[in-house]
Amino acid sequence: MDAELQARKSLxxxxxxxxxxxxxxxxxxxxxxxxxxxxxxVEALLRWRHPQRGNVTPSEFIPLAEETxxxxxxxGWVLRTACEQAKKWPKLRVAVNLSPVQFxxxxxxxxxxxxxxxxxxxxxxxx
Numbered sequence: 518m519d520a521e522l523q524a525r526k527s528l529x530x531x532x533x534x535x536x537x538x539x540x541x542x543x544x545x546x547x548x549x550x551x552x553x554x555x556x557x558x559v560e561a562l563l564r565w566r567h568p569q570r571g572n573v574t575p576s577e578f579i580p581l582a583e584e585t586x587x588x589x590x591x592x593g594w595v596l597r598t599a600c601e602q603a604k605k606w607p608k609l610r611v612a613v614n615l616s617p618v619q620f621x622x623x624x625x626x627x628x629x630x631x632x633x634x635x636x637x638x639x640x641x642x643x644x
Contacts, residue, residue: 529585531567532578536591541565543598548612558610561599563591583618592619596629603638 535541545559565573582588596613603611 525581528573528578529581529587531570532565532582532585532587535565535567536587536594540567541591541594543595543602545602545611548610556609558612559606560612560614561595561602562614563595579616583616586618588616588618589622592616600635600638 542564544562544564546562547556548558548560549555550557563575563579565575565578567573579588582591592615599611599613603609
């Protein structure tokens, strides 16, 4: 096995463990209006703090998560975490980025709607 493939397999294993061990984090980037400089919302950003590797950049692990299908459980965790936080910030919009892989997943609308409704939230555009 060549070194590049071995490194990829190691990163994949570590990413699977990160989801199980709670090494993934959601950080919230403020969204501010230009005119009034008012905080109107936040964007949920996935981060990974690995115990040995340190902070692993999204450009390193998101493509791997998409290729291996790990983006589905990771994305579900991010959405649930962001929905929980949105309940604590009722006046702010919380934006969650989705991977193209997630959009292709058959149950995206089911689990996203379940996530919102279980927490008493309305997605933008709903009444």
